[in-house]
Amino acid sequence: MTPTTSDPQNHSSIVADGFVVVDKPAGLTSHTVVARIRRLAGTRKVGHAGTLDPMATGVLVVGLNRATRLLGHLQLADKSYDATILLGASTSTDDAEGETVTAASPEALAAVTVERIEAAITGFRGEISQVPSAVSAIKVDGKRAYERVRAGEEVVLKSRSVTISRYDVLDVRRAADGISVDISVDCSSGTYIRALARDLGTELGVGGHLTALRRTRVGAFTTAHTLEELEESFVFLPIADVAADTFPRYDADAEQAAAIRTGRPLPGLKLEAGQTAMFDPTGTFLALYEPHGPLAKPTAVFVS
Structure with missing residues (x-):
């Protein structure tokens, strides 16, 4: 996919339909990032795929105008993350922003070796059952779980099946406050890396929580631009290019x-199984179609 660049000061030069891959900074919500892109692109119709917590950084895929409708059809289920887990304490939020709930003794931490960490992680590869973090955005009786937690309520979420296709240990460092474990993970949509941190600590009997999280990939999207870079030069991927490459x-x-x-x-149009991107003779992306017996029928039409 070849990106297109427009002058953010001249909103009329920005393509009506496309994707911006943002390198989200720490401290901002995904909603705040969308608001910033809305201003830069000069359009109110902006949406994103895959929310990142304020503490997290990295790839956030944002759609502009009609591209927001294509987000749901893109192959964005697989994601990659780099993260740091601190073993030795569990927290109320499963990350460094929460209050410490339990702390391991020096003797318990001393018994945690690199070999034990590697062995424990083996059990989290493949298809696993995971209970999401209580401070997730999952709705419980119409209200976000994290809102209930912050209001002092006790939230217990149901487990769900997720797939961890890669879970590698990059580095292990001992410090006064615990053992820091740098990891790299490829996983399915719906996986909570904070829950991986929590569960690894539980498995090792010392507690654990997340101290850093960076998303490095969403589907095929890897190259991201900071908000500061986009302020200087607004880089986006036209909807036609993304559709043709996907x-x-x-x-x-x-x-x-x-x-x-x-x-x-x-009638009489033989398409491959699944969805096909349909283009007109000028190269304009029109719709997604899929085969239905002797017919090809639309999944979604993006022009009128």
Whole structure:
């Protein structure tokens, strides 16, 4: 995907439909980042995929205008993270922002070796059952779990199945306050890295919480730009480029394109299984279609 650059001072030069891959800084919510991009792009129709907590940094995929509708169709389920776990204490939020709930004795920490850490992590690879952190954005009776926790309520969430396809230990460092473990993880959507930190500490019997988190990949998106860089030069990926790189491509003739624009089924068109990106003779991305017996039918139409 080749990015396009526009002058943020001239909003009319920014493409109507596209994606911005932001390197979210620590301390900002994903909602705040979206608000900043809304101002830079000069449009109110902005959305994002995969919320990052304020303490987290890294890749946040933001859609502009009609590209917001394509977000739900992109292959964004797989994500990658780099993180640091501190073994030796559990907290109320499973990260460094919470209050300490338990603390391990020096003797218990001394018994935690690199070999024990590696052995414990083996049990968290593959498809696992994970209880999300209580301060997640999951709704409980219509209210976010983290809102209930911050209001002093006790929240117990149901476990869910997630897949950890890679869980590597990069470094282990001992310090006065515990053992810091740098990890790198590839996982499915819905995985909570804070919960991985909590559960590793529990498995080792010393408690654990997250002290740093950076998302390095969302689907195929890896190269991100800081908000400061986007202020200077607004870099985005046109919707047509993302669609062509993500899905099989079909270039329709003028008659077919007219039908696609109104979402009509196309008879006798043999498409690959799954979704195909449909383009008109000028190269404009029109819609996503998929096979239905002898017909090709629209999944979503992006032009009128």
